[in-house]
Amino acid sequence: MDEPNDLIVVADHDEAVRSGFERLFGDHYKVACFAESEEALRFLKQNPATCVIFSCYHLPGRGGTAFLRASEMIVPQASRVMLTRETSAEAIKKALNEARAFIYLEKPCPQEELASALETALAHHKQQAKDRLLLERTLAGSVKLLIDMLALFHPEAFRRTGIVRKQALKIANEIGIRKTWELEMAVMLSPLGEALLPKQILARYRAARGLTEQERDVLDRSPAQTRDLLQNIPHLEKVSEFLYLSARGFDGSGFPKDGPTGEDIPMISRILKLLTDLWYASPEGGPDAAAFEALAIKRKKYDQKLLDIARKVLLDEGLEERSGQISECSIHSLRPGDILVDDVLTESSHELVLSRDHTLTPTTIRRLEHFHHTTGVRQPIRVERHAVPKEALDATG
Structure with missing residues (x-):
């Protein structure tokens, strides 16, 4: 018998509900059950291939509505189902509008109805994934064309994208990121904010010459300009947020001042921060030991695990032979x-x-x-x- 592949997440405080899902569907699907919201969200961050998410309305933690809304940011292609005894119009409205649930089911739910809902949710997920793949390919081609044109008119701002993209993919492979579309889009679009800055500020910064407080503030806010340009483009909303936080230090330094710290900073933002600073610290031939030493002096600004991985996979990249x-x-x-x-x-x-x-x-x-x-x-x-x-x-x- 084939191993189950589709991953189903169930978040419900009722142990009978959790055991029921495992009993009914555990032989055909991978079922992960949780009694509260935060543990479930941590699991989703580690399992972005989740297909369907079930939640009860009164979920311990942040509640079912807020949980499903938060899960959409982590696994946007997963179908979300609200399973609850609440039958009021207000509860239904919150489930469908605020939680963006695909299906609303009343407890107790007959086995046949639950199985039918799961099949419908899985079909919706697969169609969503298919549509997103097509859109991503189309959007990636459009972004590539845009970057090619911008690179001709502002080559200094966009000169790092090709190099950093290769570096980012090496790190992604090392840490197990299989779907790299958002990472690649973030790298390619990362210089947009810089391209809007006065060239004299960029020249002084690249030459390691001192900037005035006003010039430094203008430079630090370039990620915000990038976010403002991209956040209204469908399927680039998350990419725009990654770019907005790409100047945020692991220790809470940098822009924005009230942003997240440590592992609360998205992984893609942490990778961008590290590789952008590494690019500026590196000679023309690529990263060397001195470049990594320069970053190590300010190591608190970077995810130490990422810094170690980058040193491991990138330090000798200048010695690699080209395949053509x-x-x-x-x-x-x-x-x-x-x-x-x-x-x-x-x-x-x-x-x-x-x-x-x-x-x-x-x-x-x-x-x-x-x-x-x-x-x-x-x-x-x-x-x-x-x-x-x-x-x-x-x-x-």
Whole structure:
């Protein structure tokens, strides 16, 4: 018999209800039961693949309505079901509107009705997951196009995204984050706030020159600008919150002043804080021992476990061999899919045009051609080039 895969969470103070769920559905599904809200929420944070959440109305802790609302922020694709003896219009209204419950069931609930509700909730969850995957792919493509265009007009702000994205994925793999879409979106969009800042502030900060109190306040508030830009875009609400807290120190320092501390800071925000500061502390070749020592001096600002993991998986990343062939190209011989090995600079003033590790697209190649005609670009350009699949060559005839 196949092992059960779908995870069902039940939060109910009644032991008979919890044991009933395990007895009825334990052979076909993974069932996790809890008697109060906070332990259930901690479990959900560790199990983002939860499919259906059942809660009673008078749940010890924060109550069933607040629990289901909080669970939506943690596992938005899970279907939520309110199971209660409350039959008042006010209770139903709270369950459906405030708790955003998918189904409302009255206790005692017949076994057949409960099984039917579970099947309906599972089907809803699977459709939600399918729709979200399609939307994520579409949105990821749109964000990638947006970042490519912004990187051409503000290369200094966006030059770190390619490097930090690779670093973030290595850390995610090490700590067991399997779904990385929100992490990747957060990395790609993290420079938005900086791109709106005065360039002189960014230049002084990157050169490790002192900032006035007013300039430091403007710099620290860049995550708030990013959140304001993104929070109304569907499916980027959580990403905007991760970015808002990405300057928050593990010890409670940084922006926002009244924000969370320690492990209450979302993991993605902690990763962004660490990797952003590491990028500024690192030489052009990538993180070295000195960069990690610089962060260790202010270790209280970072999640120590993350800092140790980053040192383990990133310290020697500059020594890694690239998987593709390194080619020296003129602008006219660049291809979509080529990855820049070095920064692309102007021919005379050596200003940054496009940062290393940027994957070229037809749009960015055309932009480089136009830039070369007007200003001049240093050539040849070193790129990492992967072999074109045979079927693609056959298709082009």
